[in-house]
Amino acid sequence: xxxxxxxxxxxxxxxxxxxxxxxxxxxxxxxxxxxxLLGPNGAGKTTLIGSVCGMVRPTGGRIEVFxxxxxxxxxxxxxxxGLVPQELSFDMFDKVIRQVRFSRGMFGCEPDDARIEEVxxxxxxxxxxxxxxxxxxxxxxxxxMIAKALAHDPQLLFLDEPTAGVDVxxxxxxxxxxxxxxxxxxxxILTTHYIEEAEEMADRVGVISKGRILLVDEKDAIMAKLGRxxxxxxxxxPLPAIPASLGEYPLHLxxxxxxxxxxxxxxxxxxxxxxxxxxxxxxREGIVFTGMETRxxxxxxxxxxxxxxxxxxx
Amino acid sequence: MSFxxxxxxxxxxxxxxxxLMRMFRTAFGSIASPVITTSLYLVVFGAAIGSRMELPGDVxxxxxxxxxxxxxxLLSESTSNASFGIYMPKFTGxxxxxxxxxxGVAETLIGFVGAAAVKSMILAAIIMGTAALIIDYEVVHxxxxxxxILLVSATFSxxxxxxxxxxxxxxxxxxxxxxxxxxxxxxxxxxxxxxxxPEPWRSVTLVNPVVYLVxxxxxxxxxxxxxxxxxxxxxxxxxxxxxxxxxxWIFKTGWxxxx
Numbered sequence: 076x077x078x079x080x081x082x083x084x085x086x087x088x089x090x091x092x093x094x095x096x097x098x099x100x101x102x103x104x105x106x107x108x109x110x111x112l113l114g115p116n117g118a119g120k121t122t123l124i125g126s127v128c129g130m131v132r133p134t135g136g137r138i139e140v141f142x143x144x145x146x147x148x149x150x151x152x153x154x155x156x157g158l159v160p161q162e163l164s165f166d167m168f169d170k171v172i173r174q175v176r177f178s179r180g181m182f183g184c185e186p187d188d189a190r191i192e193e194v195x196x197x198x199x200x201x202x203x204x205x206x207x208x209x210x211x212x213x214x215x216x217x218x219x220m221i222a223k224a225l226a227h228d229p230q231l232l233f234l235d236e237p238t239a240g241v242d243v244x245x246x247x248x249x250x251x252x253x254x255x256x257x258x259x260x261x262x263x264i265l266t267t268h269y270i271e272e273a274e275e276m277a278d279r280v281g282v283i284s285k286g287r288i289l290l291v292d293e294k295d296a297i298m299a300k301l302g303r304x305x306x307x308x309x310x311x312x313p314l315p316a317i318p319a320s321l322g323e324y325p326l327h328l329x330x331x332x333x334x335x336x337x338x339x340x341x342x343x344x345x346x347x348x349x350x351x352x353x354x355x356x357x358x359r360e361g362i363v364f365t366g367m368e369t370r371x372x373x374x375x376x377x378x379x380x381x382x383x384x385x386x387x388x389x
Numbered sequence: 390m391s392f393x394x395x396x397x398x399x400x401x402x403x404x405x406x407x408x409l410m411r412m413f414r415t416a417f418g419s420i421a422s423p424v425i426t427t428s429l430y431l432v433v434f435g436a437a438i439g440s441r442m443e444l445p446g447d448v449x450x451x452x453x454x455x456x457x458x459x460x461x462x463l464l465s466e467s468t469s470n471a472s473f474g475i476y477m478p479k480f481t482g483x484x485x486x487x488x489x490x491x492x493g494v495a496e497t498l499i500g501f502v503g504a505a506a507v508k509s510m511i512l513a514a515i516i517m518g519t520a521a522l523i524i525d526y527e528v529v530h531x532x533x534x535x536x537x538i539l540l541v542s543a544t545f546s547x548x549x550x551x552x553x554x555x556x557x558x559x560x561x562x563x564x565x566x567x568x569x570x571x572x573x574x575x576x577x578x579x580x581x582x583x584x585x586x587p588e589p590w591r592s593v594t595l596v597n598p599v600v601y602l603v604x605x606x607x608x609x610x611x612x613x614x615x616x617x618x619x620x621x622x623x624x625x626x627x628x629x630x631x632x633x634x635x636x637x638w639i640f641k642t643g644w645x646x647x648x
Binding site: 090125128129130131132148149150151153154156158160162164165166167168169173176177178179180181182183184185223 | 392393394397399400402403404406407410411414477478481482483484485486487488489490491492493643647648
């Protein structure tokens with residue numbers, strides 16, 4: 076069994092109005108991983124998912140899923156793909172259990188009430204199985220969307236902004252659900268606006284902007300490559316200049332000399348070591364600082380930086 | 390778990406069942422309405438006005454209009470049920486599931502069009518039963534009548550499916566059934582024989598395709614009509630094939646389905 080579950084090469088999509096939503100996207104997804112696709116609104120995330128799942132007709136490129144060409148073997152391949160779209164879209168007047176059974180049947184699976192019960196219980200929907208969907212809360216409706224996508228036991232699951240508009244408690248609950256799916260070996264590709272979600276859940280992260288993939292790497296590797304440490308030393312009396320003994324460090328003065336700022340490191344711990352060294356040097360030389368704050372850059376900082384430097388490539 | 394990518398039978402059945410369940414959720418309205426309408430037509434036209442109508446041959450007016458009324462219901466119900474069936478998922482966004490599922494044109498048509506056609510067949514049976522309570526009539530060729538009702542139901546469900554795909558608003562859903570099909574049906578010999586029309590209206594009526602549908606069904610009921618039966622069967626079958634070809638093209642190109 077190949078390690079690659081999805082392989083996208085040179086994928087392009089230009090809409091009728093001339094908007095280029097995807098501009099030569101290359102992306103490889105490994106079996107069993109959780110991949111987070113980050114990008115601002117209109118970056119091409121949903122178009123990319125739609126191209127794999129059948130809602131969008133790409134204008135160029137090639138998609139292979141489970142080692143098969145999607146264009147040729149779309150029916151066989153789609154049997155094992157699940158999708159939870161951004162919008163809550165279903166027959167609101169139908170009952171929960173009927174909609175989940177319907178999804179399972181449509182994907183060619185034999186009826187299996189035990190499996191349906193398992194899915195509904197895992198999403199805390201079993202007690203609501205006979206309720207009309209329109210009577211459910213927003214969070215419950217979103218769970219129904221997930222239940223429908225899981226009803227046919229997909230190997231590859233797309234979650235398009237699964238936690239958009241849900242409260243913090245439900246979001247964390249969703250993360251637990253996603254984690255449980257990973258445990259079972261389901262490969263998950265999720266798009267999100269919440270960088271915290273990608274930090275919490277993803278094994279690898281991709282950043283897409285204006286239809287182009289800017290970066291794809293393991294989350295920890297991104298933090299190591301692009302992560303930074305920032306430290307602020309504050310003084311009661313302004314420093315006239317950066318002490319010569321600290322010349323080798325990436326430092327500068329702010330706030331009229333009352334704040335010495337360090338920005339450096341590479342995400343491997345070098346930043347923290349250098350901040351400790353700077354503190355020791357100042358203590359040794361009798362430079363009295365009255366406060367010290369350090370902060371490691373988050374994936375969000377890296378994401379924002381990347382979007383402002385679109386020339387960075389994967 | 391076995392999955393046949395050539396034809397996803399379970400997928401087709403799931404859509405078919407889902408559509409039938411959706412239709413039966415509103416069973417009272419969708420069944421009561423045509424039954425009441427047909428009964429009123431039979432009482433008003435069949436009993437009140439019919440006694441003063443002179444028809445060619447020795448056919449009573451009541452039994453003459455039963456196939457016409459049946460056709461009136463078949464055309465409007467098949468078209469509106471199928472168009473609504475595919476339009477609603479487009480409207481709510483639930484179409485994503487159909488597009489992302491391993492179902493092609495065959496499974497989709499069997500599911501959506503099959504369900505709409507079956508509902509029309511059920512309505513036809515109910516209307517025939519209702520008519521039998523009000524007037525005396527007989528079906529001379531019952532098997533051919535069944536086959537023809539099935540053919541018309543399937544054909545106009547296909548047309549409805551195309552309308553549902555084409556429509557981008559509720560207004561457009563109503564345009565074809567109300568502004569085209571309904572007038573054509575009323576002018577298509579539902580309540581009269583075209584033999585009764587003076588020239589040039591008799592010749593003008595011949596370009597109305599519904600004339601051939603009504604006469605086809607009338608032949609299976611009465612054993613006589615204004616045209617040979619093969620003309621009606623042939624024209625309906627040809628229209629069915631045209632609809633299938635159009636739907637095949639829609640799925641191939643993704644028109645109004647995929648972006």
